[in-house]
Amino acid sequence: MRLHPIHILRITGLLDGISLLLLLSIAMPLKYIWGMDIAVTIMGSIHGGIFSVYALAILYAAIRMNWSLLWPAAALIAAFIPFGNFILDWKLKKAQASYSIRPFNYAVLVYSIVFFSFFDLFSQLPVMSTFAASVGASSFIVGFVIGLYSLANTLGNILSGIMTDKVGPFKILMVGLLLTSVALLLYHFVDQPLFLIIVRILHGFVAGLIVPAAFTFSANTTVHDQQGKKVAFTGTFVGLAAIIGPAFSGIMASKTSVPYVFTCVAIAGFSLTLLSAVFLGKYKIAKKEKDELIQASGSLFNSGVIKAYGGAFFLMFSQGAIAYLLPLHVQTLGYDSRLSGTLMSTFGIIAVLIFVLPTNRIFDRAASSTTLAFGMGLMGVSQLLISLSTTTLTLYFVLGLYGVGFAFLFPSINTMLIKAVPTELRGKAYGYFYAFFSLGVVAGSSLLGWLPFNILEGFMLTGIILLLFAAFAAFNKQRDHALNH
Template sequence: MNSPIRLAPPPLTGGKLILATIAVALATFMNVLDSSIANVAIPTISGNLGVSVDEGTWVITLFAAANAVAIPLTGWLTERVGQIKLFVVAILLFSFSSWLCGVAPNLMVLLAARVLQGAVAGPLIPLSQAILLGSYPKEKSSTALALWAMTATVGPIAGPALGGWITDSYSWSWIFYINVPVGLFAAGVTWLIYRDRESPKRKLPIDKIGLLSLIAWVASLQIMLDKGKDLDWFNSPVICTLAAVAAVSFVFFLIWEFTAKNPIVDVRLFAVRNFRGGTIAISVAYAVFFANLVILPQWIQGYLGYRAVDAGLVTAPLGIFAVLLAPVMAKIMPKSDPRVLATLAFVGYAGVFLMRSHYTTDVDQWTLVLPTLLQGIPTALFFVPLTAIILSGLPAEKIPAAAGVSNFARVFAGAAGTSLITTGWNDRTILHHAQLAEQSSVDNPTYGAAIANVHAVLGGSVDQAVAFFERSLNAQAAMLGLNDIFWLSAGIFVAIIPLIWLTKPAKGGGGAAAAGAH
C-alpha cells in the first residue's frame, strides 16, 4: 500500500521564527568561524605543544580534509536519520569535539579531535540552508538566504580578530571552548522548535566501497602533502607509499563511482561542461584564497613581530566589503552574466596579490590592511556567480548532488592548496636564504661593512652583530619567498579565467538555486 504524501510543515512566524533563525545562524557561524579562528593561533599552538609551525598547520588542513570527506555523506545521512535530528546531533558532536581540541595535551590528540570536528561539521552548512529555507515563506526565501549568507560571511571577519584576542588574553584552548556554550544553545533551541518538523526518513543503501576508497585517497594524499617536506618528498619510502596508495585508490574510486548505482560522489557530473569548468575554477581559486589566509598571519607574527590579536585585526577587514556588497549582489545577479562577475572577481584577486607582492620587511600596518580590505570586493563576486555556473542547465533532481560534489571538491582543494603553498613558501625561503648567504662572506667587503655598521649602532660583540645580521637575512629570505607566492597566486587567478568562458550558463535553471547551494 502506498504511504500518504507528507506535506511540508508551514513556515514559522513571529518570535519563534526569529529565535529559530538565530539558533540555525549560530550553528553556521560556529562552523565558519572555526575554519578561520585557528589561523592566527597556529604559531602559539605550535610553540605551546613543542612542534614546528608547519606541523601546527595540520590543525587547519586535517580539519578541512575531514570536512570534505563528510560533505558527500550529508544526503544519505539526512535520509536515514532525518534532517532535524542529524543537524542537532552534528551540533552536539561539533561542541564535544571542540572541547576535546581545547583539552588536547599534545599535537596528536589535537589533530585527532580536529579530524572528528571536521567530519561532524560536514552536514552543518547544507542543513542550515535547508532548514532556514523551510522556515520562511517561499516569497521570502531570498531573505532567508541573505541572512544565511550574512552569517557565513561574518565568520571570516570575526575569526582572526577573535582568535587573536582570545589567544593573547587567555589561552589558545579557548578558541575551541567558546564553541561549547554556543553549540549547546543552538542545539537546544533548534530541537525545541523543530522537533515536530522532522523530514521523512527512508533506508537507502550506502556506497561503502566508494566511501572507503574516498577516505583512502583523501587521507593518503593529505598526509603526503603535509609530511612531504619533513621527509624529503620522494626520497622517503613513506612518501612513495602514500603517493602510490593515493594514486591507486583514486583511480579505483573514479572507476567504481562511475559505475555504481548509488555513488557517494556522482563523478558523472564532470561530463557536463558547465559543472566541470565551474567546479575546477572554484576549487583552484578557493585553494589559493584559503592557503593565503593561512600563511599571511604566520608571516605577520613570525617575522614582523605582531601579536596574535594584531595579526587578526590586520586580516579581519577581508569580510567588510563582502558583507556590504551582499545585498547589491542579490540585485545584480539575476540581470548579469555570472561569467562576467566571476572574471571580475579573479581579476580583483590577482590585483590584490600583486599589491602584496611588493611587501618589504619594514611594511607598515596600513599597507598590510589595504589589500585585505580590498579583497572583500572580489570575495563578494566569487562564490555565488561560480555556483550559478556550476548548477546552470542541470535538472532539478541533480542540483543537490551537484552542490555536494562541488563543495567537496572546493573544501578538499582548500586543504591540499594550503599544504602545497606552505611547502612552496618554505622552499622559496630556503632558496633565497642560500642566495643571500652567498654574499655573506668575510671576503665580501660589503658584508664586512654591514657587520661593522651593525656593531657600531647596536654595540655588543662582533658575534652579536653577526647574529643580528643572520636574523635580518632570515626575515628577508622569508619575505622574498612570500612575495614569490603572491606573484604565483596572482598568476593562477589570471590563468583560470578561461575556464569560466568555456562554460555556457543557461538562463534560469541552476542559477536560481545557486544562492541556496552556496
C-alpha cells in the same frame, strides 16, 4: 508575561559589560601585579559563561526582532569594548519602541548555524598551533594537526552530502551540531600529541557534517528567484565569523585557556542544537519548482556544477595563499605582524558590506557565470597587486579590492550550484562542493610552500591561476550561450 527580546538582550548585555570590567580592572591586576593567577581563572570563567548567554540573547533578538543585521553585529562588537555594552543599552532602550516582534524566522537560525560552523573554524586559527606545542607536539606535528582538520572535514562534507539526500538535511544538521559540540569539549582532556591528533580527526569530521546540510536546507526552502540574495546573506555570517572568531579566541585564550575557548563555542553549539530541534523540525522542504526540473538529468557533472566546484576550489586556494604569504610579505616590508590581521579584517568587512547592502540583489539579476568571472578576476588582479604593494595604504586598498572579488565570487558559485542541480541531488552536490573548499585551503598553502618560489613569485603564480580560471568561466559562458541559441 514573556520578557521582550530587547529586555533579555539588555539584561545579559549589562551583565556581560560588568563582568568584562571586573575582569580587566580587578582580576587582571591581581594576576599581573600581585601574582594571584586564580583571580583571572575564576573571573574569566564567569565572564565566558555570561558571554555565552549574551550571545544566545543576541541570537534570540535577531530571530524575533524586525530589525536589520546591524543591531546583532553592533551587540557582538560591543562585547569586546569596555563600556561598550552600557552605550549599547542606552541605544537599545531608545530603539525598543521602534521595532516590532516578528514570528520566528527559521532562516535566521540557519544563518546562525552557518555562523557557528565557520566561527568554530576561524576561532581555531590563532590558538591551535600554540595549543599543540603546549602539549608537547613537535613543529612537524603542529603543522600536521592543523592540516588534519581540513582533511577530516573534507570526508565529513562528502558524507554529509550523501546522507542529506537520503534522510534530509534536518537530521544531519542535528547530528553534526551535537557531535561537534561534544568534540569541542574533548580538548579539555588533551595532554599529549597522539590524543590531540585523534581529537582533531573527530572534530574535523563531525564539523564537516554541518555546512552542506545547512546550505541544502536553506536552498530547498528558498523561492527560486531569491536564491542569490539569500546566499549573499549567508555569506554575511561567514564573513562575520571570519572577523569575530580569531579576535574572540585570541582574547579569551590569553585570559583563560584554549580548552575554555572551545567550551564557550561548544555551549553555543548545544544551544543551537536545542533551538533546531524545536523550530527547524517542523519545516518541510518545499516542492520542486518546474524550472528546477529542466536541469541536466540529475547529473552532478554538468557545466554549471564544474564551474561551481572550480570556483570553490580556487576561492579557497587563494585564501590559503593569502594566509601563507601575506604575513611573510608584511614582515619582509618591516611592518608589525598585527598589520596582517587588520588587512584580513579589511577584506572581510568589505565583503560583508556587499553581502548585506542592496548590492546583494545583483546575484539574482546578473548571470552567475558573469559575476563568478568578475569576482575571480578581481581576486586574481589583487594577488598580482599585493606582490607590488609596499605601503600600508596600497595594501589596504588591494585587500579591499580582494574583498570585493570575494563578495562577488562566493554567492555566485553557490547560486550556480543551486540552479545546476535538482533538489534530490542538492545535498550530495553541496557535500562535494565544500569538500573542494577544504581541499583548496590545503592546496593553496602547501603547494606554495613546496614550490621553490619566493613570496612575490607565490603571489604572481596565484594571481595568474585565478585569472586563467576567470577567463575559462567567461569563455564557457559564451560557449553555453551559443549552444543554447
